[in-house]
Amino acid sequence: MNKIDYLRLSLIDKCNFNCQYCMPEGKDINYLLTQDLLTDEEILILIREIFIPLGFSKFRLTGGEPLLRPGVVNLVKEIASLSETQDLAMTTNGFLLAKMAQDLYDAGLRRINISLDSLNPKTFNRIIGNRGFDRWNQTWKGIQTAYQVGFDPLKLNVVIIPGINDNEVLDLAALTIERNWHIRFIEFMPIGNTQLFNQEAWIASEELRKQIRSYWGLVESQVRGNGPADVFQIPGAKGTIGFISQMSECFCSRCNRMRLSADGWLRPCLLNETGQINLKTSLRQGMDLSKIRLKVKEILAIKPEINFEQRDSGTETGVYTRTMSQIGG
Ligand SMILES: Nc1nc2c(ncn2[C@@H]2O[C@H](COP(=O)(O)OP(=O)(O)OP(=O)(O)O)[C@@H](O)[C@H]2O)c(=O)[nH]1
Ligand SMILES: C[S@@+](CC[C@H](N)C(=O)[O-])C[C@H]1O[C@@H](n2cnc3c(N)ncnc32)[C@H](O)[C@@H]1O
Ligand code: SF4
Ligand code: SF4
Numbered sequence: 001m002n003k004i005d006y007l008r009l010s011l012i013d014k015c016n017f018n019c020q021y022c023m024p025e026g027k028d029i030n031y032l033l034t035q036d037l038l039t040d041e042e043i044l045i046l047i048r049e050i051f052i053p054l055g056f057s058k059f060r061l062t063g064g065e066p067l068l069r070p071g072v073v074n075l076v077k078e079i080a081s082l083s084e085t086q087d088l089a090m091t092t093n094g095f096l097l098a099k100m101a102q103d104l105y106d107a108g109l110r111r112i113n114i115s116l117d118s119l120n121p122k123t124f125n126r127i128i129g130n131r132g133f134d135r136w137n138q139t140w141k142g143i144q145t146a147y148q149v150g151f152d153p154l155k156l157n158v159v160i161i162p163g164i165n166d167n168e169v170l171d172l173a174a175l176t177i178e179r180n181w182h183i184r185f186i187e188f189m190p191i192g193n194t195q196l197f198n199q200e201a202w203i204a205s206e207e208l209r210k211q212i213r214s215y216w217g218l219v220e221s222q223v224r225g226n227g228p229a230d231v232f233q234i235p236g237a238k239g240t241i242g243f244i245s246q247m248s249e250c251f252c253s254r255c256n257r258m259r260l261s262a263d264g265w266l267r268p269c270l271l272n273e274t275g276q277i278n279l280k281t282s283l284r285q286g287m288d289l290s291k292i293r294l295k296v297k298e299i300l301a302i303k304p305e306i307n308f309e310q311r312d313s314g315t316e317t318g319v320y321t322r323t324m325s326q327i328g329g
Pocket of ligand 4: 228251252253254255256257268269270271272306307
């Protein structure tokens with residue numbers, strides 16, 4: 001059985017973007033009330049008293065948009081300063097990074113993954129649902145700042161949607177030639193906007209690799225990380241190109257992670273809603289920490305059964321009850 005040592009923590013369910021693939025179009029999302037969010041203190045208790053004793057040592061902060069969480073820099077500092085933390089990273093849309101990158105770095109964050117679905121501001125703004133504002137320039141500035149500040153490896157996440165940004169695969173891949181940046185192409189998953197998913201669906205990573213291979217060639221490579229990406233490189237390039245292929249190539253046999261939502265739900269599998277427990281409720285009801293630990297240990301034991309192999313039975317209704325922004329990706 002794989003070691004489960006990687007926890008993805010969603011810090012907030014709100015976001016300043018409305019990416020088409022992540023949220024249902026035109027549907028209001030019921031956002032969490034502040035009092036329903038895990039507090040910083042609760043997050044730290046759970047990390048220190050529950051997850052670290054159970055062997056977790058790798059933490060990723062995500063959301064919604066994690067940079068919207070008040071006090072996020074201080075939370076980074078607290079988690080980074082734990083001696084058991086072997087890796088602390090963040091996934092962000094980058095919009096607020098230009099002004100926060102240095103503070104995050106100084107607080108101890110070293111790895112950052114930034115979503116960037118297009119190099120074309122028009123396409124980008126269309127994907128993120130900009131409502132009339134251009135957000136590309138500031139996002140691009142955020143990426144540049146993160147690079148200058150020293151985040152390494154710096155990864156860029158791209159969800160390819162047929163008919164929307166699939167014409168940019170080579171342009172995005174080309175970013176890795178001169179820069180030590182790591183692009184990852186993620187296959188669109190049926191969580192978030194199922195309507196768009198059913199309309200446009202996903203493109204298999206192998207199709208994208210074929211395009212890149214026939215233009216420049218492609219060799220296997222590596223980059224530091226804990227996630228499911230298969231990593232390649234254009235020969236001689238400074239950066240790498242990863243493929244996260246949850247639709248075409250199941251990687252569940254190497255699954256090493258669980259997810260904790262901003263309101264305290266511990267989720268054993270991204271694509272299966274079975275077996276979730278609410279740790280915030282347990283904490284607030286005053287449950288003994290050793291009992292909470294035991295509950296999490298039980299979930300860890302049944303996790304191999306609750307996985308992608310059963311994703312068709314992963315939801316009760318066939319539609320995921322939470323959007324990707326509510327889960328954290
Ligand atoms: N199906 C599935 N998809 C995942 C899983 N982990 C990550 N992904 C997908 O990969 C996307 C990008 O993940 P990131 O947040 O950048 O994190 P990561 O790839 O684990 O990060 P590294 O540690 O840098 O390798 C997520 O939003 C998901 O779409 C997983 O366990 N299962
Ligand atoms: C939910 S977002 C949260 C963090 C941050 N807001 C961001 O966009 O990086 C995390 C990741 O989930 C990915 N994502 C969201 N919806 C997805 C979907 N339906 N299929 C595949 N990836 C998705 C995004 O591309 C992003 O890289
Ligand atoms: S992918 Fe990230 S930036 Fe886009 S809507 Fe979802 S949470 Fe927000
Ligand atoms: S789908 Fe579930 S079991 Fe598979 S890699 Fe993702 S989280 Fe792990």
